[in-house]
Amino acid sequence: MSRIGVFTCHCGENIGATVDCVKVAEMCKDIPGVVHSVEYKYMCSDPGQRQMQEAIKEHKLDGVVVAACSPRMHEPTFRRAAGDAGINPYMCEMANLREHCSWVHEKGEATTQKAADLIRVLVEKVKHNEPLHPIKVPVTRTAMVIGGGVGGIQVALDIANGGHKVVLVEKSPSIGGHMSQLSETFPTLDCSQCILTPRMVEAAQHPNITLMTYSEVEKVDGFIGNFKVTVRKKARKLDEHLCTGCGLCIQKCPNKKISDEFNEGLGTRTAIYVPFPQAVPNKPVIDTLNCTYYKTGKCKVCEKMCPTNAIRFDQEDELVTLDIGAIVLATGFKLMKTDAFPEYGYGKHKDIIDGMQFERLASASGPTSGVMKRPSDGRSPETVVFIACSGSRDRAKGVPYCSKICCMYTAKHAMLYKHKVHSGKAYVFYMDIRAAGKDYDEFVRRAIEEDEVKYIRGRVSKIYEEDGKLIVMGADTLMGGEPVVIKADMVVLATAVQSNDRSEELAQTLHVSYDSYGFFAEAHPKLRPVETNTAGIFLAGACQAPRDIPETVAQASGAAAKVVGLFSNEELTREPIVAVVNRQAAPVYSTCVGCFICQGACPYQAIEQEEIMARSGEVIMTLARINPGLCQGCGTCVATCRTKAIDLQGFSNEQLYAELMTL
């Protein structure tokens, strides 16, 4: 008969408030097999754990049930403590008295009784627990970072500087992401290109980092430490090694009128192009949709001009499969477009632009070389209206959340505009100013006080064009809701930050969960912000939620630290919660009948065929065998198997049956 110890935790007030822990500890003494039952205010605290360890040694316990919070919180803590006290960590189970009992019920006799019942369920389970030992799995010490923005670059650099190989995959032809499109950055107004480009170059030249630009992740198999990632290197239609980046082809390309994505449609580019001057790698790409050769078969000017004849018109996409140990998602965000606003004319007014377009206007490398020119007629705008919360905090637009960065960049935009057009008038319609970072609020105050940006607290209900002017109809709620009509030359909408295109598709490829807005879901908002629920896959930056540059870089270093930590030991120890197909002595060998119906149920292809040979070498039977390295312990095969030949360690049929029996 087992010697089980029950340790009931008050969890401060969380459990103690509604459950009479002393009584519960008392009641648990009567459960057959329990030889030691105590309660304590904070079991997870150091004294709490030490008390448990002493009890294990003193009462020679061989099984422990800690009745406290959710196993997701402290199962590792108590299992480690139990392990240190000399019993197998997997002989320690947790009964969740918090979420399953105290938090959901009123104080009372029934609640205390339920707590005791829940503990009895786990005691019965522990009686059927088997000592388990972590599975040792080799770790491929190469990381993959998906997304080459400032976040992705920071992760790659930190991991590379940690001494590990990194593959940085970027969808567009160059790394840099949205930050490369910015003019200056708040709150210091230092030029975005100046602080980003050195990092981009450092990443490109770092011996441990392999850049895979103009590439997308196609398929991810395997699991933590042993991912097999298939990346599609989209054809640049030129040989990267031969191309020196001289840019001759770009100058000579006759097809110059293609709308430039980098400049958010304000400028134009050639069919063979480099997104922006400081692009890394500085290798052009042929836009096959608009290139004349691909439409009509003629032209080929770039091929003729290329000094190292690097152009390869018939180059095909290339699929590369890489062994990867950990993946960091840093795919960034996208801005809601201006055509999403019916009240502002569905995007038909050229002079209503979004924040990124303003950045391009303000940027020295932008289409107007930094001179304030409004897109419609190029005139310098005398009056500019900035509208904060365009689309954000607006349930009708499907974006109820605050996009966090707009208050700051709107103040920056207003300030930049005033610096460039001293005589200009800048208005900002806002709901609340959210400038909570370091030196943030001072920055906004500076815009208001020094640069005389007029902040009007109110919403803009309608904008229409009249005599070349944009009539902005708003209200000033601080002045009793007075309607305000401003005749503006240009309007900048601080549109909502949304998850990047096809983020859900990528999440499904990586089996990572995501929220209803397409942002990736972190493992725990407070305690595990840079990890996902899928082991071995981490997060950094705005792909998880709207985030500014300082936070993105901080998270990037956080994620990198997790990866370096993961790679720090030779082997990865994995939870032994894996399925096992039973084996017995000859002549039965196993109750498995070799129908392999289970193989269809396993998403990780962890079920292999094992041939049982007679001494004569003749195959007697073919049985299923589970590769403990690949098995993630979901248990689908266990429930699918007709003869119950497969069992899941930690959630075995016997354990679950015992629990069911005491429900």
Place this chain on the structure above:
Amino acid sequence: MRVLRVPCTGRIDYMMVLKALHKGADGVIVSGCHPNDCHYTSGNYHARRRWMVFKKMMEVMGVDMRRITFSWVSAAEGARWAQLVNEVTDQVRALGPYTEFRQVIGAGIE
């Protein structure tokens, strides 16, 4: 309501539901993450097929399926889970004890 914790809906064997009824449960909730959001990729897809066949079989055998609720609730939907549990417990309490099934448990023994 008492809880039986399993790693995935894929692990839920219909015999567990039968055992719960055998041990006198008047209602059973079978729940897990939404399809396509399964942490183990396809556990809930298999579970869904299993439940579809299991439900029809139980209906053919005449079991009162109003007492067994199948639902997708993700770990992030705490409020929805609370609402579901309250709804189901009220519904089962309204249906009263499952005497029809209970009678069978003791029957057939001389």
Place this chain on the structure above:
Amino acid sequence: MANTYNLSHESLKGLFGSLRRDGRRILAPVDAAGRVELGEVEAPSQVAADYLQTILSAKEVAFPKVERLLSYTIAPGRVDLKDAEPRALPTVLFGVRPCEAKAFGALDAVFNWDYRDKFFNARMEQLAVIGLSCTKADEACFCTSVGGGPADATGSDILLTPIEGGYLAEVCTEKGAAIRALAPDLFRPGNGVDKAAIAAKVQQAFDQPALTSQLPGMFENEVWADQALRCIGCGACAFVCPTCVCFDIQEEADPKKGERLRCWDSCGFHQFTLHASGHNPREVQGARWRQRVYHKFSYYPERYDMLGCVGCGKCTRACPVDMNLKEHLIEAAGVKA
């Protein structure tokens, strides 16, 4: 012959009435959706008319398919044991064929071999058997080959044989006499009737004593494996057989309470003799079929000097793959040692 009487159909109704008044339940073959099975009756009219036999045997009355031996509850620190009192209602088994009536003897041999089985005996004490001779038989019957007969009175407290306008009633035991005593006037003094003429003609199929002596020598013979090639190892034959006594003890418990149940088992099952080690002395179906025959035709005579088979043919009729016991025994008898 013991005292024989005539019992008219009318007086049989009267007898039923008095038995019921005496608080006895009457079980008899009844028609149930095209099948004939044992059921409770109030009057002879409810008894099935021209049936050969019931599918299941009457052993169920004394040795039910599931029976609680004991139950217990587990309280903190102690276990409260509760012996189960056998539910033994005073019962009259009416219309049972002579072969099945005789079978109770075979059950009794095992249940009172050395340990007196409280449950079986309690039920047998309360049981009275009014047998009914067979007027027809089918290919499966071979009672005459195993010392029985279509009108054999062994095992019946009263044996009725259908005659013109009623039955010839032979009172064979005290229980039979006790029944007659309930309503003596119903029993008219009988004029000796030649039962054999009325009873069904069941040809003797094989020389059973010779077979029994021959069996020990043919244990390794191939005939058993050949015969059992088509046996699918289910328990139909054992469960319908009036003389099969094997049972399995099952413990159904949870941490709060539990009960110990006795239920029917069959040597035909693949796992009947499976050892915990995985070894199974009777690995193949042939061995299991042989065991069924030897148990009834060799070990029973050896130990209880009676046969473990009454030749009722129920197993042959119930078998999904038509394992005809009589045919197989004839074949076995014909095998030269």
Place this chain on the structure above:
Amino acid sequence: MEAVIQRAKELLEQGEVKAVLGYAKGTGSARRPHFARQAGQLDKLVMDEACVQNLAVYVTKHEVKKLGKVAVVALPVTQRAILQLMAERQLRDGSLAILAVDDGAVKELDSASALEEHLALKAQVLNAKDKASLADLEAMDQGQRWAYWQKELSRCMKCYACRNTCPMCYCDHCTMDCNRPQWVPVASHGIGNLEYHMVRTMHLAGRCVECGDCGRACPVGIPVHLLTIGAEETVHELFGQRAGHKAKLDYALSTFKTDDKESFIR
């Protein structure tokens, strides 16, 4: 029928097969499975409307496998069962000589693919009687169905004839025999019978070839075949998959579609 016996005799005499499995006359009007291992035993073979049992139940038995290659007289249900067994890797190509009998015509098949093509020619039709009984069951309401099955299953004595006669129940160690933990009670009391028949139905859903043998084998005549055939039809309705039609495993419950339609999961 002569053609089948003739072909069987040739196979036996040429030593291609060690035994021929067909039907023979049994007690009264019954037909029984018959293993003919020498030519002499061949004349006992018969083939008529009364021969309905699914002989595929024998092809997975150790004793039969020990005989060597066997020629099997295969009705459509037997053909489907053999193909499904091949799909579940219980039989290898060529371990059987299949004498496919389809309303009189005999065709010799020896590989899963040949069997698959042969089976594809004719649509699988559910016989009228079972279809009517299933419809009656469907028409009942929940209370009536419960009462109906409780009355029927109360007569079950767990002789396992229905399980052992089924070609798809070839597992040496069945869940019913599993006692750690004892998922299904062994005793044939109320709950024991109910859970046994529920689990058996679930195990056959998507694997049952609808031969109806389980219903015929039950000594006390419980129409258990309605449960398994009903489950098989359900799987066909829900997922469009039928047992015994594909050489490669095509089992509804071991795969899925991301857009499986259902209306009851909240």
Place this chain on the structure above:
Amino acid sequence: MRIGYYPGCSLLGSSREFDESARAVLKALGVELVEVPDWNCCGASSAHILNHELSIALPARILALAEQAGISEILAPCAACSNRLLSAQQELEKHPELLPGIEKAIGMPYKGSVKIVNILEVLDRLKVLISVLTTAPFRKKVASYYGCLLVRPPRVVNFDRPEDPQSMDLLLKAVGATPVEWPFKTECCGAAFSVTRTDIVAKLSGKLVQDAVKRGADAIVVACPMCHSNLDLRRAEINEYLQKEYAVPAMFITQVVGLALGLDPKALGLHRHLVPVAFAETAGVQS
């Protein structure tokens, strides 16, 4: 094409010309109108302020009558009427528990199977036919004014784009007119204040008239009796407010299409306008 027809009170009263022009145009386009027998008031702007059940029962009775008359689709040219019918229908769909009370109130069964369409939807379906049959293209610059009830609330009405509708503009193009880019398509004209606060109507409608003319519109085209009465009936107050004489006429879409089809202006009720429709084609027609 056979379609149910529900004129409503204003089409027989203050905006008779909308009814006449609608009937004339649809007849010319081969559409058979089946007027709902014994129809009653739709509750207009007062019912839903005073009594929730009444505001559902009135439209429900109309729809029930239509169902009994075998009408599967019903045209309610007046924006207010189609708006009331739609919201009553949806209210009953969302709250079936109200149905018994409503059926008792209107004394007949209500299924809610009738599809409610407005005049623009019907004309839009016949757009090809209209452009073919256009004999006298309406070569004018026009400002298309939708008002509110045609497009709001979007959840209930679910018609065109709530902020910048295009359906009337396309119709006008089909008959040869050139719609002007005009931001006030859905601004408020003052609606019911037409009776109680003419000063507000003057201000609001004035802004519309002023801007339309500034953008070169020769006529303002509407599809709602209330809009028309504010732009036409209240023109005196508008001119007084704007301190300027504005003679731009307000016309119904059905009148514009009618003219394009070459129908007699009198049959289109053009003579009933307070602000005269003084185009050359209608020479001689004067109120």
